[in-house]
Amino acid sequence: xxxxxxxxxxxxQAQQLNVDVISNNIANLNTTGFKRGRADFQDLIYQTLxxxxxxxxxxxxxxxxxxxxxxxxxxxxQKIFLQGNLEQTENKLDMAIEGDxxxxxxxxxxxxxxxxxxxxxxxxxxxxxxxxxxxxxxAITIPADSLSxxxxxxxxxxxxxxxxxxxxxxxxxxxxxxxxxxxxxxRGRNLFLETDASGSPTIAAPGENGLGNIAQGYLEVSNVSxxxxxxKMIAAQRAYETNSKAVKTADEMLDVANNLKR
Amino acid sequence: MSGTIAGLVPxxxxxxLKLATLANNLSNMGTLGFKADNVVQLTALPESGTQGYTDxxxxxxxxxASTSLLPVGIxxxxxxxxxxxxxxxxxxxxxxxxxxxxxxxxGTRYTRNGSFxxxxxxxxxxxxxxxxxxxxxxIQINGKQVTVDADGNLIVDGAQTGKLKIVEFEDRNxxxxxxxxxxxxxxxxxxxxxxxxxxxxxxxxxxNVDAVRMMTxxxxxxxxxxxxxxxxxxxxxxxxxxxxxxxxxxx
Numbered sequence: 225x226x227x228x229x230x231x232x233x234x235x236x237q238a239q240q241l242n243v244d245v246i247s248n249n250i251a252n253l254n255t256t257g258f259k260r261g262r263a264d265f266q267d268l269i270y271q272t273l274x275x276x277x278x279x280x281x282x283x284x285x286x287x288x289x290x291x292x293x294x295x296x297x298x299x300x301x302q303k304i305f306l307q308g309n310l311e312q313t314e315n316k317l318d319m320a321i322e323g324d325x326x327x328x329x330x331x332x333x334x335x336x337x338x339x340x341x342x343x344x345x346x347x348x349x350x351x352x353x354x355x356x357x358x359x360x361x362x363a364i365t366i367p368a369d370s371l372s373x374x375x376x377x378x379x380x381x382x383x384x385x386x387x388x389x390x391x392x393x394x395x396x397x398x399x400x401x402x403x404x405x406x407x408x409x410x411r412g413r414n415l416f417l418e419t420d421a422s423g424s425p426t427i428a429a430p431g432e433n434g435l436g437n438i439a440q441g442y443l444e445v446s447n448v449s450x451x452x453x454x455x456k457m458i459a460a461q462r463a464y465e466t467n468s469k470a471v472k473t474a475d476e477m478l479d480v481a482n483n484l485k486r
Numbered sequence: 487m488s489g490t491i492a493g494l495v496p497x498x499x500x501x502x503l504k505l506a507t508l509a510n511n512l513s514n515m516g517t518l519g520f521k522a523d524n525v526v527q528l529t530a531l532p533e534s535g536t537q538g539y540t541d542x543x544x545x546x547x548x549x550x551a552s553t554s555l556l557p558v559g560i561x562x563x564x565x566x567x568x569x570x571x572x573x574x575x576x577x578x579x580x581x582x583x584x585x586x587x588x589x590x591x592x593g594t595r596y597t598r599n600g601s602f603x604x605x606x607x608x609x610x611x612x613x614x615x616x617x618x619x620x621x622x623x624x625i626q627i628n629g630k631q632v633t634v635d636a637d638g639n640l641i642v643d644g645a646q647t648g649k650l651k652i653v654e655f656e657d658r659n660x661x662x663x664x665x666x667x668x669x670x671x672x673x674x675x676x677x678x679x680x681x682x683x684x685x686x687x688x689x690x691x692x693x694n695v696d697a698v699r700m701m702t703x704x705x706x707x708x709x710x711x712x713x714x715x716x717x718x719x720x721x722x723x724x725x726x727x728x729x730x731x732x733x734x735x736x737x
Contacts, residue, residue, distance in 0.1 A: 228502070228509040235513025242516055262572070264601055264613050265517040267510075269665040273503075288559040288659055292503065293510035296517050299613045299666070302603065304574050403628065404604045423606030434629060434643075463515040466697050470509040473704045477505060480708075480715045481498075486722075 227294070228477075232470035234295030238265050239464035241298050246457045249448045257341030257414050258446035259303045260453075268294040305405045308340075308447035310439060316373045317344040317352065320444040323436020325399035326416065328361035328427070329354050336361055338400055338425070340444055341414040352381075356413055364395035377437040379430040399435045400425035491721050494714055500527060500558050501711040507560060508704050511695045519599030519667050520693035522563045522700075564658050567598070567694035569686060575632045576602045576610070579689040583680040584652040585669065587619040588612055594619070595668040596653065596661065601690050610640075614666055620648035634687040654680040 245263040252258040273290035310320045319342035321327070326338035337358070344360060347353045350368055352360045366373060370383040372391075379397035384390070402408060407421030418425065430438045504525045514520040569579045578600030580586070585596035595616070602618055605611045610618045610625040617624040620640070629642035638650035655661060660675035671677065 227506045231506060231509040231513050235509070235515065238513065238516055263516075265514070266599075266614070266666045267514050267517050267520055267663065270663045288561055289662070290503070290558060290560050291523075291663055292506055292560070293514070293523065293663065293665075295510060296513045302601075302613065304572070306573055403608050404606055406603050407606065421606055460516070462697070463512075466512050466515065466701065467509075469701060470505070470512050470704065473708050474505060474509065476708055477502070477711050480712050484715055484718055486719065 227292070228474035229471060231293070231295040232467045232474060234268065234297065235467035235470070236464055238263075238296045238298060239460050239467065241301075242460040243457065243464070245301055246453050246460060250450070250453050250457075252446055253448050253450065255341075255414065255446050256343055256443050257308070257339060258448065259305050259308075259340065260446070260448045261301050261303055263301045264299045265296050266299045268297055270294070302406045303408070303410070304447065306447050308444045310442040311445050313441060313443055315343070316375075316441065317346065318342060318441055318443050319344065319375060319397075320439045320442040321399065321430070321436040322439050323434075324405075325401050325430065325435040326405075326425075327354075328398070328400050328425075329358040329415070330361050330363075331358055331415075335417070336400075337411060337415040337417055338402075338408065339414050339416065342438075343443055360397065362395065362398060364397070366394065375438055375440040377431060377439070379438050396429060397438060398427050399430050399438075400427050401433065401435050402426075491718055494718055494721075496557075498711060498714040498718075500525070501707050501714065503558065504707045505704065505711075508700050508707065511693075512697070512700055515693050515695050515697065517599075517667060517693050518601050519567065519597055519691045520695065521565075521567075521598070521663075522693070522695045523663075524561050524563055526559050526561055527557065562658070562661070562663065563694060565694050567691045569689040570692050571689045573688050574601075575634075575687060576604070577688055577690045578602060578634055578650075579686040579691050580652065581684040581686050582682065583654045584683055585654065587651045587653055588616040588668070589619055589624070590614075590616045590668070593670075595664065595670055597667050597669065598691050599667040612667075619651040621651050622648060625650070634685055636684050636686075638683050638685045650685065652680065652683050652685070653677050 242263045245261045249260045270291040270293050273292060275289045321340060326340060327342060328336050328338060331337050343355050344352050346366050347357065350366045352364045352366065364381055366383060367385055369386040371386060372384045374391065375381050380393055381395050381397065382391040382393045385392065402425055403423045404421060407419055408416040409419050411417050426433055428435055430436060507523050507525050511522045580598060585598055586600060588595050588597055601613055602610050603613060604627050605615060608626050608628045610627050612618060625640055625648040627642055631643050633641040638652055639646055640648045655671060656676045656678060660672045661669040664670045
């Protein structure tokens with residue numbers, strides 16, 4: 225009896241996690257470069273009360289055994305790295321990656337973090353930094369007397385300086401690519417960190433080694449679809465409810481058993 | 487006398503087993519590729535004696551009923567679950583018959599859950615990290631564009647890198663569940679390649695649990711259990727009368 229209670233409870237916990245993931249997706253609907261998550265579940269081990277194929281009586285074999293499942297558990301919350309839509313902005317330092325790859329930014333502790341959020345700015349020293357102020361890797365400094373900045377699809381950054389007609393190259397952006405980007409760990413603030421599961425990054429110029437190209441003046445919006453998330457939320461809520469009914473039924477059956485002895 | 491009450495116990499226990507199975511089906515409503523279990527009550531298995539059962543371990547004839555020998559079978563319902571589109575290129579759905587073969591440390595296991603990923607060594611793996619088997623071993627994926635055609639061929643950046651190994655069993659009862667969305671085949675089960683394979687990319691198979699049916703069965707189970715309670719209580723009161731009232735001498 226207690227089995228049914230804990231089995232149904234595992235279902236409720238699973239749906240709770242599912243709703244948590246969905247809520248986080250919806251909350252990040254307007255987060256640039258956000259990648260939606262999905263909770264994946266698996267069934268728990270089975271308790272074999274009677275193996276299949278044992279002889280039940282002389283000469284007869286039971287066709288199936290009695291295997292009792294013990295509930296469900298989450299196996300992972302995977303990030304779905306599908307391309308988000310590109311939105312045009314007027315900002316010269318807004319960049320979107322069309323295809324695979326991540327921008328690299330240098331964290332204050334010296335580690336490199338990876339992001340799809342290409343809303344960059346210039347700090348007081350002319351260094352290209354992201355919205356949190358972390359410098360882009362490899363660092364690119366925009367001269368103070370620049371009149372215009374252009375970023376080519378292959379990541380080359382060139383500026384036209386005052387008093388000059390021709391643009392001069394000041395650096396190029398490199399992107400990182402992971403074999404298993406779903407294995408990256410989310411650090412929050414649109415940043416991802418490398419893990420053992422993701423493997424080491426391959427760093428190259430945009431457009432090479434399977435990396436995407438850079439689109440200047442565009443931002444990649446979140447890849448969350450409201451309709452999809454809403455439908456998933458309804459399904460999760462109902463599944464939660466059904467599992468709570470199983471808990472209630474188990475409780476009622478325990479009550480029945482307790483009342484056997486009057 | 488008390489033998490009559492004891493005879494009702496297995497019936498009540500079957501109902502407990504039924505609820506546990508229903509609860510397991512419901513808790514796995516969100517498990518991809520999950521197949522619901524059904525408790526089927528069989529007519530009592532033929533025993534050569536009139537009463538009792540044979541112990542599976544010692545072979546001795548024992549009186550009464552045993553939990554391990556309740557006249558039930560748990561059958562797995564292999565009806566396909568719904569295809570939920572995700573748009574994720576590494577989500578695969580088998581339309582129709584067949585199972586994906588995956589390599590686990592304990593041997594080959596089978597699954598209908600096609601939510602796959604690529605590990606740091608570029609192998610196609612399950613969410614658990616088990617390698618998904620192709621016809622020629624593990625499948626390597628390293629490229630920008632992964633396409634899986636209906637026959638299960640994997641095409642990475644225009645070049646075919648492998649073909650998914652999809653197997654079917656003549657007798658699906660030969661499959662037992664081992665958890666983690668995986669099935670194990672019993673030794674000697676005939677494995678075959680389904681004649682027509684249809685793999686859909688960008689979709690996963692949801693659980694085939696029918697919530698409405700589970701709810702009605704849950705009500706049925708509860709009420710069935712209750713009726714055993716009532717019968718036991720009735721028998722108890724009959725016995726109580728026999729013990730306490732029959733022999734009473736009225737003064």
